[in-house]
Amino acid sequence: MPNKNVVTLKKLAKELGISISTVSRALSNHPDISSETKARVKETAKRLHYIPNLFAKGFRTHKTFIIGLIVPDISHYFTSTLIKGIMQEAELNGYKVIVSESRNNELKQTEMLQTMNQFGVDGVLLSLARTTKNFDEIINTLQLRPLVLVDKVSTKVPCTQIVIDDEDAAFRIVEHLIQTGKKRIAIIKETEKSFNSEMRYLGYIRALKTYKIEIDKSLILSSEDISMEQGKRLGTLLISMKNRPDGIFCITDSAAIGVIKALNHNKIPIPNEIAVAGFSNNKASVIIQPKLTTIDQPGKKIGEVAVKYLLEEINNDIKVSNKTIEIKTNLIVRDSTFKSNYT
Amino acid sequence: MPNKNVVTLKKLAKELGISISTVSRALSNHPDISSETKARVKETAKRLHYIPNLFAKGFRTHKTFIIGLIVPDISHYFTSTLIKGIMQEAELNGYKVIVSESRNNELKQTEMLQTMNQFGVDGVLLSLARTTKNFDEIINTLQLRPLVLVDKVSTKVPCTQIVIDDEDAAFRIVEHLIQTGKKRIAIIKETEKSFNSEMRYLGYIRALKTYKIEIDKSLILSSEDISMEQGKRLGTLLISMKNRPDGIFCITDSAAIGVIKALNHNKIPIPNEIAVAGFSNNKASVIIQPKLTTIDQPGKKIGEVAVKYLLEEINNDIKVSNKTIEIKTNLIVRDSTFKSNYT
DNA sequence: CTGAAAGCGCTTACAG
DNA sequence: CTGAAAGCGCTTACAG
Numbered sequence: 001m002p003n004k005n006v007v008t009l010k011k012l013a014k015e016l017g018i019s020i021s022t023v024s025r026a027l028s029n030h031p032d033i034s035s036e037t038k039a040r041v042k043e044t045a046k047r048l049h050y051i052p053n054l055f056a057k058g059f060r061t062h063k064t065f066i067i068g069l070i071v072p073d074i075s076h077y078f079t080s081t082l083i084k085g086i087m088q089e090a091e092l093n094g095y096k097v098i099v100s101e102s103r104n105n106e107l108k109q110t111e112m113l114q115t116m117n118q119f120g121v122d123g124v125l126l127s128l129a130r131t132t133k134n135f136d137e138i139i140n141t142l143q144l145r146p147l148v149l150v151d152k153v154s155t156k157v158p159c160t161q162i163v164i165d166d167e168d169a170a171f172r173i174v175e176h177l178i179q180t181g182k183k184r185i186a187i188i189k190e191t192e193k194s195f196n197s198e199m200r201y202l203g204y205i206r207a208l209k210t211y212k213i214e215i216d217k218s219l220i221l222s223s224e225d226i227s228m229e230q231g232k233r234l235g236t237l238l239i240s241m242k243n244r245p246d247g248i249f250c251i252t253d254s255a256a257i258g259v260i261k262a263l264n265h266n267k268i269p270i271p272n273e274i275a276v277a278g279f280s281n282n283k284a285s286v287i288i289q290p291k292l293t294t295i296d297q298p299g300k301k302i303g304e305v306a307v308k309y310l311l312e313e314i315n316n317d318i319k320v321s322n323k324t325i326e327i328k329t330n331l332i333v334r335d336s337t338f339k340s341n342y343t
Numbered sequence: 344m345p346n347k348n349v350v351t352l353k354k355l356a357k358e359l360g361i362s363i364s365t366v367s368r369a370l371s372n373h374p375d376i377s378s379e380t381k382a383r384v385k386e387t388a389k390r391l392h393y394i395p396n397l398f399a400k401g402f403r404t405h406k407t408f409i410i411g412l413i414v415p416d417i418s419h420y421f422t423s424t425l426i427k428g429i430m431q432e433a434e435l436n437g438y439k440v441i442v443s444e445s446r447n448n449e450l451k452q453t454e455m456l457q458t459m460n461q462f463g464v465d466g467v468l469l470s471l472a473r474t475t476k477n478f479d480e481i482i483n484t485l486q487l488r489p490l491v492l493v494d495k496v497s498t499k500v501p502c503t504q505i506v507i508d509d510e511d512a513a514f515r516i517v518e519h520l521i522q523t524g525k526k527r528i529a530i531i532k533e534t535e536k537s538f539n540s541e542m543r544y545l546g547y548i549r550a551l552k553t554y555k556i557e558i559d560k561s562l563i564l565s566s567e568d569i570s571m572e573q574g575k576r577l578g579t580l581l582i583s584m585k586n587r588p589d590g591i592f593c594i595t596d597s598a599a600i601g602v603i604k605a606l607n608h609n610k611i612p613i614p615n616e617i618a619v620a621g622f623s624n625n626k627a628s629v630i631i632q633p634k635l636t637t638i639d640q641p642g643k644k645i646g647e648v649a650v651k652y653l654l655e656e657i658n659n660d661i662k663v664s665n666k667t668i669e670i671k672t673n674l675i676v677r678d679s680t681f682k683s684n685y686t
Numbered sequence: 687c688t689g690a691a692a693g694c695g696c697t698t699a700c701a702g
Numbered sequence: 703c704t705g706a707a708a709g710c711g712c713t714t715a716c717a718g
Binding site: 018021034037059061 | 703707709711
Binding site: 052088120 | 426457
């Protein structure tokens with residue numbers, strides 16, 4: 001496919017009767033070139049619809065203007081807002097994003113990192129697969145090019161990490177439950193101790209301690225995938241306890257929605273009998289009846305910040321950075337925990 | 344950044360004491376090379392962690408193994424499943440996907456196409472921005488490389504188009520409403536006559552005609568963005584009519600959910616008094632109470648098929664193709680139109 | 687079966 | 703201010 005019609009620097013040079021070097025420099029605004037020549041070159045480039053071959057350029061300069069992104073699952077609403085932020089900030093800086101989905105499969109994730117390295121992307125943004133145990137390829141990549149972890153992170157990788165204030169957010173939402181008068185607050189978290197789950201659990205514990213509420217192990221439940229189905233199952237289980245909780249904090253909205261479905265099904269008044277809180281503020285949280293109190297995670301913002309830090313490392317050739325950036329979240333109070341008197 | 348440690352064919356050749364050509368051929372399994380040499384070369388490549396430079400290769404062979412994808416909005420659930428299918432099928436064939444979001448902005452879309460052309464992607468997958476009026480850049484791109492339209496398409500572009508059977512799907516869901524005894528069926532569609540909206544509207548009309556139901560213009564409503572808010576607004580409006588509908592078909596789930604909220608708020612029994620149907624089968628359709636009858640659009644499947652057709656054009660150097668592929672959808676009956684007796 | 691050489695389209699020291 | 707030339711890492715006719 002060596003397209004005959006493709007306009008290259010060579011063709012422009014011939015058309016203008018000057019050298020390729022001069023054309024190249026004129027197009028990139030090199031100070032040595034007279035403004036007159038620049039004008040002529042640019043005019044001709046436009047007229048002939050010259051499109052610079054980014055592959056040739058990237059190959060020559062070792063700069064691809066491509067960012068590699070690997071996320072566990074693109075179809076979660078939060079993830080899609082994260083990607084939105086990443087793409088917009090990348091675009092603003094002239095970068096393109098290659099997106100891959102690890103599907104929470106560690107092997108896939110490793111393969112994808114290798115591919116990113118083959119493509120010679122300028123930097124990598126990674127949100128870890130849930131099961132990640134082996135960090136070799138990640139650390140290997142880190143030696144080759146900037147890599148920033150985002151949202152699903154691990155302290156085992158010495159690099160910049162962009163996360164939300166999980167612990168604090170969980171503290172605030174549990175504190176809110178306490179302030180509405182709840183005393184026996186259950187938590188539904190992840191069986192596996194992911195970074196997010198663990199932080200949210202710590203926030204829950206700190207809130208209970210701060211307000212001198214005894215920690216009851218029977219109210220601490222876990223599930224593998226914290227989905228709506230698991231929420232239903234565990235919600236049903238909690239209702240059946242002799243000494244029921246009066247509040248349930250779920251570390252995902254999906255699980256919280258499952259819990260609400262279980263309570264609705266059993267005709268248990270929410271929030272009077274049992275209040276329910278989630279985490280993420282996904283679209284479904286305002287569709288379920290009653291609407292769900294939750295934590296808004298500004299996915300777009302997180303994506304933007306991640307790209308900013310990554311580009312800083314790319315542009316300044318920063319080798320090691322190990323800071324953790326926490327993005328603030330917002331508590332969104334809705335009917336599942338508190339019915340306002342007015343309106 | 345011309346990294347000294349990077350392993351190239353040259354380095355392998357020196358290490359092995361043979362020529363670069365031979366190394367290259369050995370690695371790509373050229374029949375001319377003895378299996379002994381191949382084995383030696385491959386072993387050394389593995390040992391030194393040789394990573395082929397895909398940019399050099401792409402630059403040399405005019406093949407980038409990158410597919411460019413442009414969608415209006417990544418955060419719609421359907422779009423995310425579409426992307427999932429695209430990425431998986433691309434990956435299976437050794438391709439990477441560069442994703443861009445036009446945000447329904449025609450100018451952005453044009454810019455993105457230009458960037459895709461600069462990168463020299465092997466092919467482009469495009470889901471049109473709602474406002475697209477000018478098809479010049481799209482047709483221009485089509486001259487340079489394969490381009491396939493997917494989901495949001497237009498007959499104004501002479502290329503392969505992958506769509507769902509909108510007309511037929513709408514026919515079936517309206518037919519279902521009729522079969523449950525409904526006689527005055529309203530439709531909420533898009534003000535602007537997008538391909539999808541228009542097809543669904545035609546399906547609605549055909550169903551009414553087929554079952555000899557008079558078409559009542561007052562039951563045909565439109566809104567700009569067919570969102571949940573618009574669904575609420577138009578739902579409220581429909582209820583207030585002197586001669587109310589007994590069924591409402593919305594061309595999106597969001598609008599249908601808005602309608603259900605309006606009906607719930609006004610304590611109108613669904614489906615007995617008024618039945619509601621949507622289109623898409625997004626996650627929220629099983630969260631709303633009652634659960635929504637809708638059309639399942641197999642996003643992942645559509646994405647896979649789109650990539651298959653695109654790769655066929657890429658690999659066989661097909662210049663012109665103008666077929667429209669329709670992907671079958673499924674009618675999902677839930678409580679918003681029909682409460683089953685058993686269960 | 688293997689190697690020397692050209693060339694993909696660009697940038698950039700070096701020379702003038 | 704401009705040009706000739708080298709080179710980024712690869713593939714592939716061409717020659718042997």
